[in-house]
Amino acid sequence: RKLLGATDFDFEPEKDNEFDDDVGFDVNMALHMLHLCEHSYKPFEKYSLQPKQDTFYYDVIGTMGSEDFAVSEQGRMYYSRTDNVISIVYRGTDFGRITTGRPDLFVADLVQDLAADKTNYEGLLLHQGFLNFFLSTQDEVMDFINTYINKDTLIYTTGHSYGAPPSVLLAYMLNKHYGERRAINYNFGSPRGMDRASARIVATQLTSFRVADIHDPIPLLPPSSMNFFHAGRTIYLHEEDMKEIIDAEEADR
Numbered sequence: 001r002k003l004l005g006a007t008d009f010d011f012e013p014e015k016d017n018e019f020d021d022d023v024g025f026d027v028n029m030a031l032h033m034l035h036l037c038e039h040s041y042k043p044f045e046k047y048s049l050q051p052k053q054d055t056f057y058y059d060v061i062g063t064m065g066s067e068d069f070a071v072s073e074q075g076r077m078y079y080s081r082t083d084n085v086i087s088i089v090y091r092g093t094d095f096g097r098i099t100t101g102r103p104d105l106f107v108a109d110l111v112q113d114l115a116a117d118k119t120n121y122e123g124l125l126l127h128q129g130f131l132n133f134f135l136s137t138q139d140e141v142m143d144f145i146n147t148y149i150n151k152d153t154l155i156y157t158t159g160h161s162y163g164a165p166p167s168v169l170l171a172y173m174l175n176k177h178y179g180e181r182r183a184i185n186y187n188f189g190s191p192r193g194m195d196r197a198s199a200r201i202v203a204t205q206l207t208s209f210r211v212a213d214i215h216d217p218i219p220l221l222p223p224s225s226m227n228f229f230h231a232g233r234t235i236y237l238h239e240e241d242m243k244e245i246i247d248a249e250e251a252d253r
Contacts, residue, residue: 023207033158033186040076040091056080064140074137079148086148088141092161124198130165155183161218164190168208168231175205191221192228199231199248208232
């Protein structure tokens with residue numbers, strides 16, 4: 001069987017795990033995923049690739065994605081043998097590149113952000129720029145997953161801002177392939193990435209938690225008037241308060 005274009009899946013799992021649609025929002029897991037997102041912005045030449053061990057101990061760490069600018073990191077991939085968990089992290093738009101001597105890389109991110117045409121992919125109508133990001137990393141991501149997955153492995157996907165929609169799409173595609181909720185998604189500050197019908201389809205296969213600060217304008221883009229919407233449950237943050245909205249359509253009003 002194949003997934004994500006011509007990428008082979010080497011493993012056909014048993015459909016018997018307990019990772020189902022009753023899973024609830026876990027604050028500690030959200031903090032861990034947020035930490036991984038934060039870590040993805042740090043250049044590995046200066047910082048250790050290994051995040052602090054607050055939830056999982058990761059034995060294997062890799063980077064993925066190429067922008068053809070002599071930079072080969074658009075995200076990171078982690079595997080914990082101890083916990084049998086794979087975590088895939090997509091980096092968001094890096095505004096810091098403007099001041100670090102590589103504004104060309106910021107422009108590359110921005111071009112994808114603004115590529116707001118809709119494209120049909122695997123039965124979903126998706127934001128072209130976010131889909132491009134997803135497709136540009138798929139070979140490395142699937143090679144990593146195929147290397148370490150076994151019948152009991154759980155997969156977490158996460159992303160911040162521009163990296164959030166690809167993280168949702170990956171988790172959805174994995175669950176669709178396996179026929180079970182093997183992957184779960186936490187994302188942060190996500191822009192809208194698909195039409196309403198696609199968001200409903202994704203919800204049938206994926207438990208996704210979208211964390212958004214009520215003062216952050218990025219989750220309002222592209223506007224719903226362009227028929228772009230969010231998928232998954234919404235965790236709204238307002239100063240010290242946190243509110244979960246399970247119904248995606250209510251959260252997008």
